Amino acid sequence: MQRFLPLIIVLALFAVFLRMMTLEDRNPNEIKSVMIGKAVPEFTLPGLMPAETEIGHEALKSGQPVLVNFFASWCVPCRAEHENLMKLAGEHGATIIGVAYKDDPAKARAFLEELGNPYSRAAVDRDGRLAIDFGVTGVPETFVISGDGMISYRHWGPIVGDGLETKLLPAYEAVK
Template sequence: MTPDGENSTTVDNSEAMAAKPRRGFALMIAPLIAFALMGLFGWGLFFSSRDLPSPLIDKPVPEFALAPVQGQTDGLATADLRGQVSLVNFFASWCVPCRAEHPLFMELAQSGEVKLYGINYKDLPDEAEAWLEELGNPYTRVGADLNGRVAIDWGVYGIPETFVVAADGTIAYKVIGQLTRPILENQVMPVVRRLNAENSGSMTQ
């Protein structure tokens, strides 16, 4: 019979050997679990962000006045957003979804159905200018929000964001994130057309 000390040592070694595969397996799956959790968090954040309420809906556009983006003639101010239904798009040259949605704004500009205004968010002047030269400028006016102060006043969560502004200067609708064709056709343009009809009706009375 072996001494108790040897028995306990043998048991400890056996347990340690059995534990090694378990620890190895845990180390293997830990990154996978972390990655999956991060993916779920990002997915939830993205999709829930589109449903975030805006406290500015049905309220006047914040007071602001922005100088034009470098290379452009006209800046943008609160007064420019009164008198007609319009879209205001917050964008930046470094924003990948902004580039993806830009062709839709070019199409809208060509259609002439609604006025488009741009607010360039925290961008380098040279890069903002080059971006508009490369992709085209669909905006009637485009202001440079160099320090992001105007975006804060508008309640912007993260760019891109697009607002529908009624003719009386109140914010009627907001799109958080990239504007897609289904969102444009099924959500944004119905609001624009309703507001245009209401505006035409009030002008004829």
């Protein structure tokens, strides 16, 4: 039996590696969020639009589900997902709060003027502090917030392909 022990160990490791490689919803580049199931962090940020006042964490505890989308005008994947954000706001009636991450407010406003504004409100996170508090690893990232201010889902990366229908919308509908 002792003579077969190395073979058994190799086969067990092979089985573990094979299982890890074939997990369907596993993205090796994605860092799992530690914020799922936790309350949104407390914050107050200046509004992006000239007529907008400060936006704080209270806006995410409205009794209705809210999406928080971290974006930037310099972010190419943010452009790619923008059409789906417009669809979420228009066709699905989702309330989306935009957070311009480490962006010049004038450039972020120009970005929204060019592509359309899916956000019910938008804020500026110039130093990236709120993104750190949310656990953002890079833009774009979208969070589903339940009506009581709890983070229930994080969509890592752009909302493209079937990501809207298979991941984000079901997570959003689950907290309605």
